[in-house]
Amino acid sequence: MVRKYKMDFILGLIFLIIAVVIFALSFSLTAMANVGIGPAFYPRLIAILTAMTALSLMYQSYNKIKNEESSDKGKSERSEPILNAEVIKILVAMIVYATLLRRIGYLIMTSVYLFTHFMIVTDKESRRIPIFILVSIVISVVTYYGFRNIFSVLLPSGILG
Amino acid sequence: MIQSIINGFSLILQPTIIVLNLIGVAFGLIMGALPGLSTTMAIALALPITFAMDPIPAMSLLMGIFTGGVAGGLVSAILINIPGTPASVATTFDGYPMAKNGQAQRALGTAMLSKFAGQLLGIVVLIAIAPPVARFALKFGAFELFALTLASLTLIVTLSEGNQAKGFLSGLLGLILCLVGNAPIDGLPRYTFGFQELNAGFGILPFLIGLFGISEVLKNAEKSRSAEKKDVKIQVESLKGFGISLIELFRQGVNIIISTTIGVIIGILPGIGSGTSNVLAYMVEKKRSKYPEKFGTGIIDGIVASEAGGGGAIGGTMIPMLTLGIPGDAVTAMVLGGLMLHGLQPGPLLFVNNADVVNSIFASLLLGNLFMLVLCYFGIKLFVKVLRIPEHYLYPAIFVLCALGAFGASSRVFDVSAMILFGIIGFLMVKFDMPNTPIILGFMLGSMNETNLRRGLMRTDGSFLAFFESPVAAALIVVAVISVLYPFVKKFIMRSKAKKAEDNPQGETVVLNK
Numbered sequence: 001m002v003r004k005y006k007m008d009f010i011l012g013l014i015f016l017i018i019a020v021v022i023f024a025l026s027f028s029l030t031a032m033a034n035v036g037i038g039p040a041f042y043p044r045l046i047a048i049l050t051a052m053t054a055l056s057l058m059y060q061s062y063n064k065i066k067n068e069e070s071s072d073k074g075k076s077e078r079s080e081p082i083l084n085a086e087v088i089k090i091l092v093a094m095i096v097y098a099t100l101l102r103r104i105g106y107l108i109m110t111s112v113y114l115f116t117h118f119m120i121v122t123d124k125e126s127r128r129i130p131i132f133i134l135v136s137i138v139i140s141v142v143t144y145y146g147f148r149n150i151f152s153v154l155l156p157s158g159i160l161g
Numbered sequence: 162m163i164q165s166i167i168n169g170f171s172l173i174l175q176p177t178i179i180v181l182n183l184i185g186v187a188f189g190l191i192m193g194a195l196p197g198l199s200t201t202m203a204i205a206l207a208l209p210i211t212f213a214m215d216p217i218p219a220m221s222l223l224m225g226i227f228t229g230g231v232a233g234g235l236v237s238a239i240l241i242n243i244p245g246t247p248a249s250v251a252t253t254f255d256g257y258p259m260a261k262n263g264q265a266q267r268a269l270g271t272a273m274l275s276k277f278a279g280q281l282l283g284i285v286v287l288i289a290i291a292p293p294v295a296r297f298a299l300k301f302g303a304f305e306l307f308a309l310t311l312a313s314l315t316l317i318v319t320l321s322e323g324n325q326a327k328g329f330l331s332g333l334l335g336l337i338l339c340l341v342g343n344a345p346i347d348g349l350p351r352y353t354f355g356f357q358e359l360n361a362g363f364g365i366l367p368f369l370i371g372l373f374g375i376s377e378v379l380k381n382a383e384k385s386r387s388a389e390k391k392d393v394k395i396q397v398e399s400l401k402g403f404g405i406s407l408i409e410l411f412r413q414g415v416n417i418i419i420s421t422t423i424g425v426i427i428g429i430l431p432g433i434g435s436g437t438s439n440v441l442a443y444m445v446e447k448k449r450s451k452y453p454e455k456f457g458t459g460i461i462d463g464i465v466a467s468e469a470g471g472g473g474a475i476g477g478t479m480i481p482m483l484t485l486g487i488p489g490d491a492v493t494a495m496v497l498g499g500l501m502l503h504g505l506q507p508g509p510l511l512f513v514n515n516a517d518v519v520n521s522i523f524a525s526l527l528l529g530n531l532f533m534l535v536l537c538y539f540g541i542k543l544f545v546k547v548l549r550i551p552e553h554y555l556y557p558a559i560f561v562l563c564a565l566g567a568f569g570a571s572s573r574v575f576d577v578s579a580m581i582l583f584g585i586i587g588f589l590m591v592k593f594d595m596p597n598t599p600i601i602l603g604f605m606l607g608s609m610n611e612t613n614l615r616r617g618l619m620r621t622d623g624s625f626l627a628f629f630e631s632p633v634a635a636a637l638i639v640v641a642v643i644s645v646l647y648p649f650v651k652k653f654i655m656r657s658k659a660k661k662a663e664d665n666p667q668g669e670t671v672v673l674n675k
Contacts, residue, residue: 040241118557
């Protein structure tokens with residue numbers, strides 16, 4: 001349980017930092033003419049509420065951590081990372097996809113992405129590489145031409161012109 | 162009211178529109194039946210397909226998915242003890258035991274019929290109540306709209322489960338994300354960090370699709386290599402017919418009515434919907450029952466309550482969404498996004514300017530409900546097959562469809578990147594155990610809240626107390642304040658009760674339940 005409360009504490013801290021940043025950046029928002037309370041009011045209100053809530057969460061979690069540790073529940077918990085290897089790989093694949101989508105084009109990027117994703121989520125024994133390649137290309141082609149002709153949505157053609 | 166229904170049906174009774182509704186129901190049922198996929202995602206995936214359509218066919222498809230999706234969860238809930246959607250959580254309590262006792266057919270039949278009845282009654286309430294509510298809301302001005310959005314935001318935090326502070330942070334995060342873009346009234350760019358594409362703020366589609374769709378893909382990737390590979394054995398004999406007689410269903414009449422009412426009321430409350438109502442209806446029916454000890458062993462009463470409760474919420478959640486533009490839950494938030502995509506702004510004016518579309522929505526819901534029953538009756542075997550699609554093909558395909566959804570609305574690759582960002586946020590929220598309904602409401606109501614606050618204060622020359630001159634606004638602000646203070650008051654009362662028990666060991670023991 002301690003890990004959960006530690007995470008809550010960190011969450012509170014993250015939000016506290018966000019609140020401070022929002023408040024700090026609000027000083028560059030100058031009100032034009034005399035239009036009531038101005039564009040900086042609401043962000044500052046939100047920032048203050050966020051900071052208060054974040055501090056409350058940090059305080060609660062801190063107390064809970066202290067309670068747990070004092071009641072001698074000293075078992076070391078196995079700490080799994082928040083983002084494990086597969087999640088990070090998929091995220092990188094997604095970000096690369098979005099970055100190169102317009103330049104390289106939908107057909108190629110989507111096929112490559114799908115194949116990559118298939119490979120990441122399967123272990124060596126369950127991989128069927130020829131089928132993965134086939135399915136990747138089929139899905140890309142079907143969606144590309146389907147959306148173009150049936151739904152009139154033009155997808156980036158990239159280097160295929 | 163009859164007028165609206167007749168008008169609505171006259172608009173949708175064309176072959177293409179009817180077929181779209183049917184396809185929607187089928188798609189919704191499948192997505193609902195597959196655990197891990199949801200009605201929200203189904204609508205997200207269907208949105209790009211509606212781009213080229215007119216509003217009425219588009220709504221027919223989406224309403225079909227809506228009715229089918231919420232119903233689809235009962236299949237997996239009963240057959241494999243995993244609710245396909247949150248609306249069928251309580252169905253597992255008695256549905257799965259019945260399936261284990263060889264009564265799968267009876268359980269499924271009961272669930273389908275109860276869902277149909279609950280949804281039907283809920284939709285009828287929607288059709289009856291929505292127009293008068295919309296007329297009332299037409300008179301709302303800045304004070305009332307500010308107070309309404311404020312009350313909605315605080316209520317969903319109080320009503321959502323789990324840690325209150327994290328619920329507040331979730332809602333505040335939604336408000337923070339809404340800050341990005343041009344400020345209301347004076348149009349000054351805020352927090353855009355130089356990105357031109359952010360002048361209009363984050364798009365609602367990338368937000369919703371990312372938060373619900375991409376986060377699921379990431380969750381699936383996380384457990385893809387884990388050792389826990391579930392070997393799902395589905396006991397299926399002959400699955401035709403309902404397995405329950407009409408007489409037995411009539412005996413459940415009071416159960417159905419009470420459960421549906423709970424569903425409608427919970428649905429109306431912003432932020433909570435079928436996910437909460439089915440469990441609540443189950444608990445209420447168990448308390449009401451003459452044989453509560455039988456609940457959980459496999460009796461139809463439990464299934465009836467759960468499904469009718471979940472079904473009633475369909476109509477309920479649509480009421481605030483259509484009349485006020487405030488989504489009742491995540492699914493209706495998606496539908497709201499769909500309406501906005503077609504240039505339709507939900508709210509009281511929708512009933513004035515686009516009454517046709519509203520009536521067609523009513524009719525599509527009724528038709529979809531009927532198709533749901535028919536498809537469930539004939540199609541169970543197909544759904545069971547669908548439950549066997551390997552996840553490692555399914556989720557990558559879902560990513561592609563999500564990207565299409567995010568891209569298609571505005572033809573900007575930027576939106577695909579935004580979608581991925583929201584996917585990361587959604588995934589982290591799951592990891593940190595933060596509820597995801599407050600953030601939706603924060604994001605969607607933030608600008609309405611700020612705009613009306615500023616407009617109201619401009620009118621009263623900066624005096625906030627003047628807001629209370631409007632009775633509706635005053636009442637709603639009081640509701641908001643109570644909902645914020647309530648958890649603290651509750652804790653205080655519980656603590657003083659605990660102290661009393663400590664001081665008086667001879668007295669009755671007080672059971673503290675959170």
